[in-house]
Amino acid sequence: MTDAHHILQHTFGYSSFRGPQQAIIDSLIGGGDALVVMPTGGGKSLCYQIPALAREGVGVVISPLIALMQDQVSALRELGVRAGFLNSTLSAAEVWQTEQALQQGELDMLYVAPERLIQPRTLALLASCQIALFAIDEAHCVAQWGHDFRADYLRLNVLQEQFPNIPRIALTATADARTRDEITERLSLHKAQQFISGFDRPNIQYRIRQKDKPRQQLLRFLREEQSSNAGIVYCLSRAKVEQTAEWLSGEGFTALPYHAGLPASLRATHQKRFLREDSVIMVATIAFGMGIDKPDVRFVAHLDLPKSIEAYYQETGRAGRDGDPATALLLYGLEDVVKLRQMMAGSEGSEEFKRHEQQRLNAMLGLCEITSCRRQALLRYFGDELPKPCGNCDNCLTPPDTWDATEAVQKALSCVYRTGQRYGAIHVIEVLRGSSSEKVTSAGHDKLSTWGIGRELGQDEWRAIMRQLVAQGYLDVDPDGFGTLRLTERCRAILRGEEKISLRRDKVSVPIAAASSKRRHQDIEPADRELWQALRSCRKRLAEEHGVPPYVIFNDATLRDMLEQRPTTASAMLSVSGVGDVKLERFGGQFLEVIREFEYPA
Incomplete structure (x- = not known):
């Protein structure tokens, strides 16, 4: 065996380990198993690369990222590490060459896609070689309730069955207690030592704003703060990805679309350009990003609400891997909630699955609407604690105004009830503001006691109220295709006057760049x-x-x-x-x- 610190210094060029790296590496070198939860940019790859080089044999890395394997292997080869990969992109001749190198002990690291690893032929090949360790990257893919589930991961317990004496390490950036339990169970890692690093990424500034002409909000953000930077813009649908990329290109940016519906060759080309060129913006669905190790992504912007805090944390974590300041911008509205609830209702998952998805969406909504430090709430979700407000999120930098909204909320809830709990927010707001539109009058809602009782507030103010009432659980959105609002049990106390409620006052006119004034700059002199x-x-x-x-x-x-x-x-x-x-x-x-x-x- 070679000394781990010698490898760190002479192969990777670093003088010291960070955080729990050395403890993880020592555990694996000693033959133990490990489950590692470490934030993006925390140095997870060294935790298996160094033990693989220190131990006799080849380190086998199981990764779902076929499109990125070539770059990962190229990076190792530039360090002098003998690395290769086996996946469906290789020709028969290339597969044979890699297998020959493996059998002759000419590889230090081998990357394998999970679907190839579980094939009997591959398992037989590995059984004929000396294996240093197995590393299961992106281990959260095993979690069936997760946002990146991969069915092939469920069969990776074959490693424990067929190679019981080879150390295994499972790694992920995102795993709450439930997901960690699922990884442990499905990968048979019951004896593994768990290394749970803090989830905080202090260099990322979190900003969440309600949608108010979202294209103009994004454009202002890009031009005022990110004019020559690389970044990712996430959209919920494929159509929106393509429309947004085309629009940004027309505005003078190098913007490329990426989603699962594009030809594989075009996705690979766009991904390569994003990794290798400067100032490229990738406009994508969640199909893009896992395993992207581009260190200088300066921003991640969401134009639609993510499905869960796990997804949000994973996606925003792709910014600022180099430790320099980065920004996570989220623009969302009530229409996002309606769309996501419709998607959940139409999914083929079980009722239990849908219930868990609903709980995760509610937690995401709660993060959007809180008036306190967002980072504290985000970390608390993963069981991590931040003693003091972070000073680097929008709520810390520009504290939101709150107001006693009890009377307005009573009017809103009463109007939802009087209209029969059969209409969406737009119709309810029209009734509150005394509209005489055909839809209102034909339904006879201009005769209701709640017609016109909310004229003192504008349409945007009422939309903000409705959005916050949904986020706080006073109203529910029926996934019926129309975004119908319904009262929940929680609203009874407010309607009876037994409870008061404060809401945040939206600042739609405040420039989105205003929160960046206290950022740590690392500009070149x-x-x-x-x-x-x-x-x-x-x-x-x-x-x-x-x-x-x-x-x-x-x-x-x-x-x-x-x-x-x-x-x-x-x-x-x-x-x-x-x-x-x-x-x-x-x-x-x-x-x-x-x-x-x-x-x-x-």
Whole structure:
């Protein structure tokens, strides 16, 4: 065996472990199993890559990310690690070559798709080799109640049955207690040591706003804050993905669509452009993002409400993997709730499944409508605690106004009741505001006692009230296709005057960029910008020559360290974070040359 710290330093170029990494690595090297829950960007991959290199044999990584395996393997090869993959993208000849290398002990790491791993032929092949460990990445895919369920993951307990003495590690960024229990049960990891890191991503600023001309809100956000940055924009439907990408392209951005309905070749092309080019915006459904290790994604924007806090946390976690400031922007409205409830009602899941989905949606709505620190609420959901408000979410930076809405809420609930609990929010608001539209008069609702009793508030104000009443459980939305509002048991106390209620006052006119004033900036100093651009240009040229994304050569944090240290010798370059022996040999000379030109101009 090779010493883990030696591998960390000389292969990966880092001087010390972070958080629980060393404890996890020591456990695996010693032959133990592990379940690791660690936030995106926390360094999960090192937790299995280093033990795989330290132990005799090949480390087998089970990953659902076929489209990303080539880049992951290329990144390891640039570090001098002998890596390969087996999945459906390979030709028969390429499969044979990889299998030969595996059998002859010429691979340190092998990435395998779960559907291929569970095939008898693959299991027989692995049984003939010396295996260092099995790493099950994206382990939350085993959770049947989860947002990324993969049926093939349910059969991965075959590893424990056929390879009982080989250590296994299951890793994920998102798993509440219920999901952790499910992973443990389905993967037979009952004896595994659990390593649950804190879920906090302090560099991500969370902002949630109600929709008010959402395209203009997004456009203002992009132009004022993210004009040259890479990011992801999530939409609920495929049609909206394509329309939004086309619109953003027309506004001068490099925006690419991604959803499961596009041809696989086009999805792969768009994904490659996002990983390898600067300033690309990926407009996508949830089909995109799992396992994306692009470190410099500066924003994730949701134009529709995610189905759950788990999905929201997983998707926003794709921003700011490099630790630099990033923004998670969510725009949502009552229509999103209606749409999601309709989708749930039409799903083929059991009643128990639908009930759990409803509970998760309610928790997501609660996060949207709270007036306190969003990060505290988000972490509390995963069983993590933040002692003080974070100071880096919209509620902390610009505390929302609240008002005693008891009287207005009584009017709204009464109107829902008087109209027979058979209409959506738009119709109820029309009645409250005394509209004489054909729909109102033909239903006879202009004769109701609640007709016109809410003229003092505007349509947007009433929409905000209805949205918050749904979020807080006073009203329910019937998934009947019309968004019908119904009273819940909880509203009785308010209607009887036994309970008061405060609601947040929407600030639709406040610029969405206003909350960014206290952000931590890591802009390059003016005196350093020329060298910074020269280092980036050198990186881009090398990335194109090697056919890999630029961050595979060196990420921004490594370039920043070069900028700060200004190494001019090979030994000095080795002290830069992220520069190991192989990368020094392959790329160090070119970067040293760039730095020397600036340090010792002719």
